[in-house]
Amino acid sequence: MGNASRSDEFLLLGFTKQRDADILLFLFFTIIYVLTLLGNLIIITLSRTDSSLRTPMYFFLNNFSFLEICYTTVTVPKMLFDLLTGNMAISFNSCLTQMYFFFLFGTTEFFILALMGFDRYLAICRPLHYVNIMKRSFCYKLIIWSWISGCMVPTVPTIVLSYKPFCGSTTINHFFCDVGPLVKLSSPDTFFLDVIIFSVSAVVVLGSLVLVTVSYVFIISAILRISSRSGRRKAFSTCASHFSVVTIFFGTVIFMYLRPSSGENYEMDKAISVFYSVVTPALNPLIYSLRNKEVKNALLKSIRTKRKS
Template identity: 50%
Template sequence: MSACNDTNEPEFTLVGLTDSKEIQLVLSVLFLLIYMLTVLGNIGMILIIHLDVQLHTPMYFFLTHLSFLDLSYSTVITPKTLQNTLTSIKNISFMGCFTQLYFFVLLAASECFILSSMAYDRYVAICNPLHYPVIMSPRRSYTLITVSYMIGVLDSSVTVFCLSTLDFCNSKVIHHFFCDTFPILALSCSDTYNAEATIFVLAGSTLLLSLITISSSYVSILSTILKINSSSGKHKAFSTCASHLIGVTVFYGTMIFTYLKPSTSYSLGKDQVASVFYTIVIPMLNPLIYSLRNKEVKSAVVRVMKKRECTQKLK
């Protein structure tokens, strides 16, 4: 960062969500419960998919990585938020702040393209079922996952580079509960136009490209479903992608609301609520969405439990 930064105070201060001690206590308990459910839900999803052979398919391969990303970026945000809420320690070093931002952007961008990969997988399964094993080969699945993470690394590297070259001469108080792009941009005493434009184009390209992939996949899926004669066949086809569609709607709705706008439109209250939703709440919801609305996952849980019971009896 520029020499304009005050070397005697090499850290930011995270204001958090509220100054009220009572509300802070309520939020701390709530966030702790949500985080515990997030950890249990996502680890549970990963274990169920790993232990049940019938779930060793491309869709659940992608779902494993989705659970890993949800668990990871919730862990990047929630523990520090709990520390800030429960204690008087609200400072975060420059390095810690930009490290948190780097991994958050990496994981969130990767999730966008893993959701796109899952939409493409559903498109192939419904629109080209006979060619599904060939098209969604293990090699292609690994390629899609690798590309998703590479895009995440690119997005996060460029974002952090743009922000870290700015000057922070005056206030270092971040009016947010974690190190996010717009609150950091708002602190800079230098011209942020180039950094803001670069980040906006990058975030917009990531969201729009993944959304175009998802939208085109679902247009084809819907067209194919409408051609099915029997109502039971339509219901079965739609049920295979209903969970993913719900997850996509919730995730992208909050992301677009928060990031696809100029920093001048940043609203502390509204953006904090949206940020709480996609950084803390959604990682908890995804395992519920993909398990409660998915008969295959429910059946897998039953099979794993029965297998465990049989193993214990044999011992």
């Protein structure tokens, strides 16, 4: 990071300049963050302790829940500190580090959501081959490659940004160091960097979306061929939670990163960012627990066991 000395510090503008509003936002986001941690930790604990959840589907869900914790922890604690203290400064290196890991965890989530779609495709469309294909060793390889790919994807944009001069304004109209605002501040000519980031985002997001979409085309086709209504309902229930999470996560991120530039509409960008980086990770555990019979049964079983002990 040879040019870091040119801008040692950035200033995040956050949400408001009113202390009363900041305190209310601090309380709101603290509740959301605690719910996110508790919800995802419960899913991780259940998937590790309950024998009925020791399947490839819940192995991927376990990793996805861990990613959700990491994904929110990259941005939310700093945001809460800023709201509470009013100190919105962040160092150059910390800003790039935050951007890199936010990009890393988000990218890995896309890959794991695609793997979960592939898992549901095999379970519903190739049930006789499912056990032989989705062996534990194969699942571990898929997860490891997802993490390795997630680490590699943001490397080039981060390195390029680290050598940008940032000689002008160092005020970021956002509540965390997102890639878009940083690119705008980096230099007057950002065409090359814009192309890199858009291309990388398009490959990751649209590539994962295509895999998920193809999986669900085959899944829906197979479900419609099931003669009994109860059989169709049971088959659909096994992938309803995943489909809901995919719709919310992909929809908000595509709208944020793969739409035409919003110009100076920073408030809309921040509102969208709050939804996919703070609110959605808190909703996902609720979706998987409320719409998934196996998770609900495992949770009730765990509660009964603790009451008896």
